[in-house]
Amino acid sequence: MDLLEYQGKQLFARHGLPVPEGRHADTVDDAVAAANEIGYPCVVKAQVAIGGRGKAGGIKVAKDETEARAHSEAILGMDIRGFTVHDLWIEQASEIAAEYYASIILDRSEKKLLAMVSRMGGMDVEEVAETDPDALVRAHIDPAAGLDTDAARQLAVDAGIDDDVTDQVAEMLVKLTDVAVAEDATLLEINPLIVTNDRRVVALDSKATIDGSALFRHPELAELTDKSAEDPQEAMAKERGLTYVKLGGNIGILGNGAGLCMSTLDVVAQAGGKPANFLDAGGGSKADAIVDALEVITSDPNVNAILFNIFGGITRCDEIAKGIIEASRRIGIELPVVVRLDGTNSAEGLGILAEANLGNLHVERTMLGAAKAVVELAGGRS
Amino acid sequence: MSIVVGPDTKLVVSGLTGREGTFHGLRNRDYGTDLVAGVTPGKGGQDVDGVPVYDSIAEARGERGANTSMIFVPARFAAPAIEEAIDAGVETVIAITEGIPVLDMLRVYWKAKEAGTRLIGPNCPGVLSPGKANVGIIPAQFFDAGNIGVVSKSGTLTYQIGNELKQAGMGNSSIVGIGGDPIVGSDFIDVLTLFENDPETEGIVMVGEIGGDAEERAAEFISQSVTKPVVGYIAGFTAPPGKQMGHAGAIISGSEGTAEAKKKALEAKGVRVGKSPTETAQLAVEAMRAA
Numbered sequence: 259m260d261l262l263e264y265q266g267k268q269l270f271a272r273h274g275l276p277v278p279e280g281r282h283a284d285t286v287d288d289a290v291a292a293a294n295e296i297g298y299p300c301v302v303k304a305q306v307a308i309g310g311r312g313k314a315g316g317i318k319v320a321k322d323e324t325e326a327r328a329h330s331e332a333i334l335g336m337d338i339r340g341f342t343v344h345d346l347w348i349e350q351a352s353e354i355a356a357e358y359y360a361s362i363i364l365d366r367s368e369k370k371l372l373a374m375v376s377r378m379g380g381m382d383v384e385e386v387a388e389t390d391p392d393a394l395v396r397a398h399i400d401p402a403a404g405l406d407t408d409a410a411r412q413l414a415v416d417a418g419i420d421d422d423v424t425d426q427v428a429e430m431l432v433k434l435t436d437v438a439v440a441e442d443a444t445l446l447e448i449n450p451l452i453v454t455n456d457r458r459v460v461a462l463d464s465k466a467t468i469d470g471s472a473l474f475r476h477p478e479l480a481e482l483t484d485k486s487a488e489d490p491q492e493a494m495a496k497e498r499g500l501t502y503v504k505l506g507g508n509i510g511i512l513g514n515g516a517g518l519c520m521s522t523l524d525v526v527a528q529a530g531g532k533p534a535n536f537l538d539a540g541g542g543s544k545a546d547a548i549v550d551a552l553e554v555i556t557s558d559p560n561v562n563a564i565l566f567n568i569f570g571g572i573t574r575c576d577e578i579a580k581g582i583i584e585a586s587r588r589i590g591i592e593l594p595v596v597v598r599l600d601g602t603n604s605a606e607g608l609g610i611l612a613e614a615n616l617g618n619l620h621v622e623r624t625m626l627g628a629a630k631a632v633v634e635l636a637g638g639r640s
Numbered sequence: 641m642s643i644v645v646g647p648d649t650k651l652v653v654s655g656l657t658g659r660e661g662t663f664h665g666l667r668n669r670d671y672g673t674d675l676v677a678g679v680t681p682g683k684g685g686q687d688v689d690g691v692p693v694y695d696s697i698a699e700a701r702g703e704r705g706a707n708t709s710m711i712f713v714p715a716r717f718a719a720p721a722i723e724e725a726i727d728a729g730v731e732t733v734i735a736i737t738e739g740i741p742v743l744d745m746l747r748v749y750w751k752a753k754e755a756g757t758r759l760i761g762p763n764c765p766g767v768l769s770p771g772k773a774n775v776g777i778i779p780a781q782f783f784d785a786g787n788i789g790v791v792s793k794s795g796t797l798t799y800q801i802g803n804e805l806k807q808a809g810m811g812n813s814s815i816v817g818i819g820g821d822p823i824v825g826s827d828f829i830d831v832l833t834l835f836e837n838d839p840e841t842e843g844i845v846m847v848g849e850i851g852g853d854a855e856e857r858a859a860e861f862i863s864q865s866v867t868k869p870v871v872g873y874i875a876g877f878t879a880p881p882g883k884q885m886g887h888a889g890a891i892i893s894g895s896e897g898t899a900e901a902k903k904k905a906l907e908a909k910g911v912r913v914g915k916s917p918t919e920t921a922q923l924a925v926e927a928m929r930a931a
Contacts (some may be wrong), residue, residue, distance in 0.1 A: 364742065366822040366852050369749050401750045442741050444822075472741035474716055505880060516820065517794025517849055523878035524899075525916050533878060569800045571765070571779040601799065602779060625800065626918055 259468045262305040264347035265482050266446075266464030273437045275430060276460045280349040286330045292348040293326035302329040305345035306338050314338045319351055352462060357450035358419060358427065359383050359394075362434045364444040370398040371438060373405060373431055375417040379450035393417070405435040426459035427451070441479070442472030491535065491558050498550040500537060507532025509636045510555035510564040510593075512548075514539045514573045522567040525625060531633035534561045539573075548581025553589055563636035566597045567625055575599040575607030583614045594635040596620045598628035642769035642814045643789070643834040643841070644732060644760065645673070645708065649773045652677040652700040652730070654721045655712035656688050664712065664736075664777050665691070671780055673773040676704040697728040710766070710775050711735040718762065719744035726757045734775050735761035735825070745823040752825055759825025764817035765795045778815060786811015788924060789835035791828055792847035793820045793854075797875060797917065801847060804921035810928070813841040820849065828858035836866050843869045843928045845920065846911070848902055850876035855902040863909040869927040872906045872913045873920040874899045 261269065267277045281292035282305075293300050304316030311317050316338050320326040326348075336343045357380035365372040376394045378386045387394050395417040399405045410428035419427050434446050445467040452462045473480040495502030501516070505523070509531045513519030516538045523533045535558065539551050555561055568578050578599060585591065595618055599607045611621060620635070622628035651668065655661035656678025666689055669675035677692050677700035684695035694700045697709060709725035711718055711733065718737040725733045726748075733752070740762045752759040760767060766776010771785035777795075782803040788810050792798040798817060805812065816831045818824050828846060835841045844866070848855040855874065862870055876899040903913045912927070914920030 364746070364822070366742075367854075367857070369746055369823050371746075401746055439743060442743055444742060469742050471715065471739045472743070475741075503880065505878070513796075515794060515796030517792075517797030517847070517875045518800055520849060520875040520879055521797050521800070521873075521917060524875060527878045528915060536879065569796050569803070571782075571796055571799045572777055573796075600803070601782065624918070626916060 259470050259473065259479070260307050261464070261466040261468065261479075261482065262307060262345060263303065263464050264305055264345070266466035267347075267461065269437065269441060269466060270461055270464060273433055273440070275433050275437070276458065277464075278350045278352050278460060278462065280347050283330070283346045283348055284334075284344060286327060286334060289330035289334070289346050289348055290323060290327050293320055294323060296348060296350050298322055298326075299351040300326065301349045301351050302326060302333055303347045303349060304333050304336060304338060304343040305347050306341040306343055308339050308341050311338055316343065352452060352460060353455040354450075354452045354462075355455050355457070356420065356453040358417075358453070359386070359449045360427070360431060360434065360451045361445070361447040361449070362431075362438045362443070363447070365398065368398055370401060371435065372396055372398050373410070373413060373435065375413050375419070375427065375431065377418045379452075383449060399435060404439075405432055407432055420453065422457055423453050423459050430459055430461070441476060442469040443467060444469050491554055494557060495537070495554045498554065500547070500551055500554060501540070502554060503536040504558070505533050505535055506560070507534045508560050508562050509632055510534045510537075510558065510561040511567070512537045512539055512551050512555065512564070513567045514569065518567065518569060522565065522625070522629070525629045526565065526633065529629040529633045531629070531636060534558055544577050545581035545584050548578060549585040549588060552582075552585040552591065556589065556591060556593065562593060563632050564593055564595045565628055565632040566595065566599075567628060568597075568599050568601070570599070570601030570603065572602070574602050575604040576610055579607035579610040582619070583610065583616070586616055592618060594618050594620060594632075596622055596628050596632040596635065598622045598625060642772055643831070643838050644758065644767045644769070644814060644816060645773040645775045646769050647772050649708045649775065650674050650676045650704065650706050651708045651710060651775055652679060652697060652704070652706035653710045653712055654679045654697065654725070656680065656691065657683050657686065657693060658712065661712040662688055665710070668710075668774050668776070671774040673775060676700070676706050697725050697730060701728050701730060706730060708732040708734065708775060711737055711762070713737060715739035715741075719748050722748050722759065723751060726752055726755050730757065732758045733760070733825070734764070734766050735759065736764060736766055736776055737761075738763040740821070742822050745821065749823055749825060760816065761819040761825060763821045764819030764824070765798065767814060767816050768812075769814040770812055776817065778817065782806060783815060784811035787813055787840060787842040788928070789813050789838065789841040789844045790815040790847070791831040791835070791844065792817055793849050794847055794875065798847060801845065801873065801917045801920060804917050805845070805924060808921045808925050810921070810924060813838060822852065827854045829861045832858060832861060832866055832870075836868060841868065843924060843931065844871075845924050846870055846872040848872065848874045850879050850899050850902075851897050853897065856905040859905040859909040859911060862911060869931050870911045871920060871923040871927050872911050873917060874902045874906075874913060
């Protein structure tokens with residue numbers, strides 16, 4: 259789960275990391291009140307889960323109430339690369355003497371957390387990695403020992419951080435590691451990590467990713483929502499506990515198991531089709547889950563044919579078949595539906611489908627056959 | 641011979657008294673696996689269809705000689721359960737549970753490594769050695785005994801491929817589900833090593849998917865240390881690229897994590913990659929004929 263900038267900064271503040279003073283607002287009036295409280299100059303910042311806000315005009319300095327109002331009006335509701343701005347962060351303006359970079363990230367390949375520091379902040383850090391790799395200092399964190407202050411200071415020194423702020427940067431890194439472990443964050447990135455004119459180290463931005471599997475032990479984080487990029491189908495699926503990703507094509511896909519579902523998308527694409535979505539019905543799916551899944555898929559106006567690819571291990575094909583019949587009855591599906599049922603109880607499942615005699619149902623025995631059939635039914639090769 | 645599970649497996653199931661644990665534990669027993677005990681703290685002294693239940697894995701090991709642990713407990717208790725198994729000295733731990741926090745698994749991974757425990761999973765369907773033992777949720781009826789080893793990140797996709805292999809007349813020495821989580825106890829390289837050293841395995845099928853660089857590292861390993869023929873399948877060519885969040889991720893990855901990158905890496909080392917599960921089974925047939 260990705261946090262918005264202000265959510266990340268609030269998380270940092272809770273753990274004692276220095277961040278500029280700020281207030282959240284989601285109306286113009288609240289934004290102006292916040293700006294007045296914080297004082298001027300302050301910065302009105304769009305809160306969306308994508309970069310390039312500055313370029314898009316989503317970050318503006320206000321020197322008085324008039325500007326605060328004007329900027330808030332302009333930025334709230336703005337579209338930034340497909341994301342709508344619903345939230346603002348009104349922040350005290352900082353005087354910047356230097357811009358650094360610091361991050362803690364899970365390196366899944368090494369199976370350790372990785373700390374990275376650079377004196378070249380405020381820019382694309384991938385560029386730094388490519389053009390000036392020595393400027394980006396990195397060290398894996400020992401899982402048992404953690405990151406101690408000496409090791410953190412060494413990183414800062416190696417990165418060429420100014421002498422007078424090395425200790426502060428080191429402390430920031432240690433605290434950042436603590437945040438990662440305490441809050442189950444797989445990514446915490448501060449870019450830029452600034453040095454103010456009066457030589458204080460402050461986190462000017464925040465990118466944070468929290469492990470979705472750990473939200474059960476972070477109820478306050480689990481409550482946070484990001485309204486900026488909610489696709490109606492994805493929101494609907496989330497509500498019903500389904501794993502769904504919209505892809506934009508016209509063939510609705512349902513599979514049981516993420517790998518099988520991805521494989522189905524690939525096979526349909528190879529047959530010349532354009533999948534509308536990924537939807538993993540999960541292991542052990544019962545009839546209700548199938549009904550939910552079909553409701554989500556058919557609510558997408560682009561879908562004009564559907565493919566069910568089921569290989570039942572624990573999932574029983576007769577349950578899936580019952581779900582398809584039930585869904586047809588409940589929501590009246592007229593679109594062509596290609597069904598491939600294999601595995602546990604497939605004979606029973608196919609029998610149930612044959613008996614129901616639904617005109618729009620096409621049964622295929624193999625995965626490849628089913629893919630070809632649904633592509634044809636969706637309107638041939640696109 | 642098979643790998644990881646077989647006739648010498650003495651299985652203890654953490655979570656045997658739960659609904660899923662009972663269903664799959666007894667299924668494994670009915671298949672022929674030696675299920676010696678279950679563990680649920682507080683339920684020691686009970687039994688599940690005659691299988692004794694203990695309060696701890698240490699007791700199950702002491703009393704019944706359990707050497708393999710299957711972890712079938714909810715995500716929030718699973719990491720501690722795996723650690724308990726490691727502490728009890730169990731040789732092999734197979735964690736079926738999905739949704740274990742990744743930083744818990746980071747800790748558990750290193751604990752297992754230090755103790756020399758073989759950890760498979762989490763978020764995996766387990767391990768099946770056809771005709772010998774089944775530990776986990778793999779439906780054994782779709783697999784025949786034979787000489788092809790299968791190692792896979794997926795669940796149902798593995799059954800699909802196993803079924804295709806069976807229809808093509810091929811059987812398996814062992815099928816190992818390594819799981820799809822970012823940090824798993826054993827990755828492709830660990831299992832390829834076991835297959836390479838297993839006399840019963842003569843060919844290998846590797847099933848990967850987008851994310852991470854395990855397939856790329858496996859490709860390198862295959863070119864250096866695997867003499868048996870390997871064919872592969874990668875799922876996820878049509879998956880949308882991950883949303884970039886910060887740029888740190890782009891720097892550390894040894895790969896873009898795309899299906900295309902994995903296919904290229906494998907093919908560069910002589911591993912043929914099928915376009916579909918069906919084609920992959922065909923490639924396996926051809927590879928064995930040529931061997």
